Amino acid sequence: MKERRYDLYGDVKCRMCLEENEDDDHIIYCQQLRDKWLMVVNNTMHKCDQMLKDLLSQEKYLQLNQEDTQLLLLWNRNFFSHTIDPNQELPIPFVHLMLKIFFPKEKYREIKLIFKSEKATLTITTLFLEIFINEFYKIIWQSHCNLITEWERTKGIKKQDLRKKIPAHQHITYERTLTQQIEGDTYDLKGRKILKHSEQWSIALGKTRQYIDQLIREGNRRVVKAHTKAI
Numbered sequence: 001m002k003e004r005r006y007d008l009y010g011d012v013k014c015r016m017c018l019e020e021n022e023d024d025d026h027i028i029y030c031q032q033l034r035d036k037w038l039m040v041v042n043n044t045m046h047k048c049d050q051m052l053k054d055l056l057s058q059e060k061y062l063q064l065n066q067e068d069t070q071l072l073l074l075w076n077r078n079f080f081s082h083t084i085d086p087n088q089e090l091p092i093p094f095v096h097l098m099l100k101i102f103f104p105k106e107k108y109r110e111i112k113l114i115f116k117s118e119k120a121t122l123t124i125t126t127l128f129l130e131i132f133i134n135e136f137y138k139i140i141w142q143s144h145c146n147l148i149t150e151w152e153r154t155k156g157i158k159k160q161d162l163r164k165k166i167p168a169h170q171h172i173t174y175e176r177t178l179t180q181q182i183e184g185d186t187y188d189l190k191g192r193k194i195l196k197h198s199e200q201w202s203i204a205l206g207k208t209r210q211y212i213d214q215l216i217r218e219g220n221r222r223v224v225k226a227h228t229k230a231i
């Protein structure tokens with residue numbers, strides 16, 4: 001479901017547990033999703049294990065010695081290690097961040113210590129996030145959307161109701177922004193740094209400054225020329 005229509009749905013209980021009101025965070029707390037969440041993190045771990053092995057054998061700039069390779073694979077295996085504990089409460093740590101495409105800082109630092117390279121670290125964190133998000137979509141989000149559609153059908157909410165225009169303030173969108181936040185900077189999933197508002201301004205101001213400097217220099221030259229001619 002891309003957007004929530006409060007004019008049609010009102011205050012709705014979660015379709016899975018039928019107990020809690022469904023808000024933005026409920027999907028990571030819902031006890032009915034516990035097994036699915038465990039599946040998401042298990043799949044992520046296994047797929048990342050393979051991804052790391054492939055990268056290390058294929059990419060020239062991602063070379064590690066035996067010892068560091070073991071550290072890296074251990075880092076991946078321990079990422080969600082708490083899930084081994086059967087009494088672990090939801091939400092699973094970091095998932096609230098990773099759903100918003102934020103990579104946890106302490107985990108980022110751990111890989112950077114292994115690779116000692118920003119580029120290598122960004123590559124790993126980006127692929128890790130992509131795998132996690134794909135598993136989340138496949139295992140949780142899609143079936144969640146199907147449940148909602150089914151519920152809409154039983155409530156007689158039809159496609160044409162959903163298509164009706166509504167005031168902008170009633171829109172609540174689920175946006176999937178393909179960026180990740182590391183050390184206060186934001187990167188897109190290709191590892192390109194996204195400039196903050198203030199940084200964009202300083203670049204814009206820098207350009208204006210160059211332009212004005214040039215104008216003054218040329219202006220001076222013209223004045224000097226005119227002056228020399230007059231003499």
Ligand SMILES: [Zn+2]
Nearest residue numbers: 014016017030
């Ligand atoms: Zn629930």
